[in-house]
Amino acid sequence: MTDTPVTRAASATPSRVARKIRGLSDRAIAWIFVGPTIFLLLAINIFPLIWTIRLSFTNFKANRNREIEWVGTRNYERILTDSDIWLNMQATAHFLFWTIFFQVLIGFTLAYLINKKFKGNDLWTTIIVLPMMLSPAVVGNFWKFLYQPQIGLFNYIVAFFTGKDPSSFEMLGSVQLAPWSIVIVDTWMWTPFVMLICLAGLRSIPDYIYEAAEVDRASKLRQFFTITVPMVLPFLMLAVLFRGIENFKMFDLVVQLTGGGPGSTTELTSINLKREAFEKWRTGYASAYAIILFVTVFGLASIYVKALNKVKER
Amino acid sequence: MSNFFSGLLALKRGPWEMVATILIGLGVFMLMQPFVLWAYTYSFITTLVGTVMFIIVSHFKE
Numbered sequence: 001m002t003d004t005p006v007t008r009a010a011s012a013t014p015s016r017v018a019r020k021i022r023g024l025s026d027r028a029i030a031w032i033f034v035g036p037t038i039f040l041l042l043a044i045n046i047f048p049l050i051w052t053i054r055l056s057f058t059n060f061k062a063n064r065n066r067e068i069e070w071v072g073t074r075n076y077e078r079i080l081t082d083s084d085i086w087l088n089m090q091a092t093a094h095f096l097f098w099t100i101f102f103q104v105l106i107g108f109t110l111a112y113l114i115n116k117k118f119k120g121n122d123l124w125t126t127i128i129v130l131p132m133m134l135s136p137a138v139v140g141n142f143w144k145f146l147y148q149p150q151i152g153l154f155n156y157i158v159a160f161f162t163g164k165d166p167s168s169f170e171m172l173g174s175v176q177l178a179p180w181s182i183v184i185v186d187t188w189m190w191t192p193f194v195m196l197i198c199l200a201g202l203r204s205i206p207d208y209i210y211e212a213a214e215v216d217r218a219s220k221l222r223q224f225f226t227i228t229v230p231m232v233l234p235f236l237m238l239a240v241l242f243r244g245i246e247n248f249k250m251f252d253l254v255v256q257l258t259g260g261g262p263g264s265t266t267e268l269t270s271i272n273l274k275r276e277a278f279e280k281w282r283t284g285y286a287s288a289y290a291i292i293l294f295v296t297v298f299g300l301a302s303i304y305v306k307a308l309n310k311v312k313e314r
Numbered sequence: 315m316s317n318f319f320s321g322l323l324a325l326k327r328g329p330w331e332m333v334a335t336i337l338i339g340l341g342v343f344m345l346m347q348p349f350v351l352w353a354y355t356y357s358f359i360t361t362l363v364g365t366v367m368f369i370i371v372s373h374f375k376e
Contacts, residue, residue, distance in 0.1 A: 076358065080354065080355045080356075080357070080358055081351070081355055083351060086351060086354045089345055089346050089354070090346060090347075090348045092346065093346035093347075292358050295358065295361055295362050295365055296341070296342055296345060296358075298365055299338035299341065299342065299361050299364055299365035299368070300338065300342055302365065302368050302369075303334075303335045303338055303339065303368070306331065306335070306372075
């Protein structure tokens with residue numbers, strides 16, 4: 001027998017163990033390999049989920065050592081009748097809708113342009129994807145400087161185009177502008193991600209389809225709507241799914257930028273949830289809140305995956 | 315339309331998934347709409363019913 005690492009490892013296995021393994025079926029060996037993963041999944045995902053559901057029906061506070069009382073659906077009733085949390089949901093909806101709208105629009109347009117062959121194509125792609133490689137905390141911090149009314153570049157650019165005084169408006173301090181300021185930053189940071197996914201979709205379209213369309217004298221517009229858009233749609237839907245789920249739990253970027261303010265104008269549900277759980281220590285209440293958000297995201301993701309499969313089948 | 319209702323009665327996956335999808339969509343809209351508080355109050359139960367229904371009916375035959 002040749003002396004290889006494999007044979008050395010095999011000979012190092014105690015003969016009793018080796019005999020046992022040899023006697024196992026393929027199915028049993030597969031379970032031995034999959035077992036640790038399933039165990040970790042149960043321990044890290046499923047168990048905490050079940051525990052959170054249980055806590056959501058109690059008045060448990062993680063910082064108090066007292067008897068846990070069963071409160072039934074009271075936590076859910078309080079959350080779902082609280083007009084402040086309702087406002088947080090609206091802020092989240094505003095953030096979600098507009099970020100996804102702009103990211104898809106700009107991301108697809110950029111991908112379409114980058115897909116055309118031109119000089120410096122690769123360099124531009126690298127430059128465009130730079131923002132998404134940065135840490136959200138860093139992005140939040142430097143946009144805070146850009147939004148400064150006195151020294152911020154953003155205010156000066158707006159002032160240049162509108163003729164307004166740069167210090168006459170405050171992006172992060174104004175109730176009207178703050179929700180848009182977080183939309184702008186998230187769009188700036190994550191549009192490259194949507195662009196990359198769209199670019200993958202555009203590059204997957206075989207050239208012969210366009211050539212056949214040319215032979216049939218289809219106009220560029222017709223080619224765009226009957227070839228490009230339908231073939232990129234599954235990719236685009238995937239990008240929307242990723243961004244939707246990600247933005248629903250957006251936390252770091254917004255905390256760095258506005259901290260949820262002014263007032264609670266930009267307090268997204270995830271920020272509010274963190275405050276309830278780890279500042280007010282209302283663990284039971286926060287668990288109910290988390291379950292509401294989980295069911296919402298899970299429901300949306302289910303119908304979305306179904307729609308995605310339908311588009312792929314076409 | 316009659317196909318839809320006969321599909322529902324025959325426990326076909328397509329129409330039932332459609333009902334579940336509408337419930338989830340309605341629930342999410344009710345959760346995030348800025349118009350009436352009562353819609354927000356009943357949003358979670360609507361989404362929950364839709365989601366559970368979706369999980370169950372996705373095992374129905376085509």
